[in-house]
Amino acid sequence: NQQSALSPAGPVARQQDQLWRIVFPIAVVVFVLVQGLLLVALVRYRARSDDDPAKLPKQVAGNTRLEVMWTIVPALILVGIAVPTVKTIFDLASKPDSPLEVRVVGKQYWWEFEYTSAEPKGIVTANELVIPTGRDVYLTMESTGQDTGDPDGVIHSFWVPRLAGKQDVVPGHRRTMTIAADEPGVYQGQCAEFCGLSHANMRFAVKAVEPAAFQTYVQQHAEAPPAPDGELAARGEELFTSATCIVCHGIGYGEDQARVGPNLSYFAERDKFAGYILDNDVTEGAANVSAWLENPQAVKPGAQMPNLQLSDDDIEALVAYLATLSSER
The missing domain is CATH 2.60.40.420 (Cupredoxins -  blue copper proteins)
Structure with missing residues (x-):
């Protein structure tokens, strides 16, 4: 699937996927245990036709062993989830060393990409972001009106599932995230936050190419196209x-x-x-x-x-x- 978060194609997406692989099995076990106990209680202690309506069921209170157990066990589960979660959040929030830097601007209904690193500085394109494989790409994202200098935009969400998770793009705020691709290919993305009538048509692609091919791309696109013939x-x-x-x-x-x-x-x-x-x-x-x-x-x-x-x-x-x-x- 071109937009499957379960098929990571880069180190950032893999790190997020590893966290999911830790949390999901724990969540499944908790769900099965809780729902199982609930079903047992509903069946075993259901009302029966021969019950005396004036007689209350046996009351249980003050069981120290149970109270300690259902306090400590959930706390240990939360700690087991929190440690890798917090570590992953801080790892992904830090700016990588020597990344390719790109400014991303969400508009209605398309994405603008501007290369801001020293090497390909100034190249501006739309809806197709070309990146080199094996290199971190650090995105600085914002939402504006149709003119890039207009601060009055709407909320968007930048999402290219195989390379990284979602990041909301909010007017008046700058958000950052890192993406990277292991292999050459076209990685589909889209806006994942309803932003207006044509929200479903606000898509984009990250095109990962070999480093040598990326250098060629930068050299060929550094200047405006030549005058037309004919x-x-x-x-x-x-x-x-x-x-x-x-x-x-x-x-x-x-x-x-x-x-x-x-x-x-x-x-x-x-x-x-x-x-x-x-x-x-x-x-x-x-x-x-x-x-x-x-x-x-x-x-x-x-x-x-x-x-x-x-x-x-x-x-x-x-x-x-x-x-x-x-x-x-």
Whole structure:
């Protein structure tokens, strides 16, 4: 299962899984014992037809041995659970040595990722986080309005089950967590806290690659994509930069780039878009991309992108431009 917390794929998830493997059997034993004793009491001491209603059952009080037992045994169980739990909490709360640092911003209804470490500093992307295998990734998370500088966001919850547990992302607060992956792969994640109409469509992916491949990714994405080739793509770029698109979407990085909507640098390389729910077919017919540009609300109810009333010619030009946003040209 791509989103199974029972199939950990990194050291953080494994540490949490080990804690679960300690607590769950204890909880099962306690549940069976309590429910078993309850059933015994219900059956053995149930009312019978020949009971004298005026006669009370035998009263038992002041049994020191029983009272000591049901005080000490639960206390020992709680201590047995508390020690590994507290240790795990403190271990996971500490910042690892020399991590890859990423700022995560939850918006309605997508995730923005900004690399803040010295090496890949400044790269901004959306819904797909590329990380190297075998290295801790330290996430600093916050929730904002659609503009990253707007503090008025809503509560989200960042959850990529195979790499780590959930972490609520609360407006006005910065939360941190560490994730890491052992093997290359795509690890599915999603928002796990109801955040509005399109909450179920607020997904993302962590793409783990070998360290050498990650260095290549950083080098190829450190700068804005080159200017497009071809007349139609050039017209699409002109339309993008002169119309409403550039007001919300950045191409390239820096303080002057808009961050209301997803940064679209290297959009053509992404597997999915629109909150990671639609296959990115911008270079393969572009049916999904064209439908999105025509009417985002019809594709993803609750989407913040308005219907711009684009003509078919405008959509064709924008698709041609978006298809050039790739390092593989």
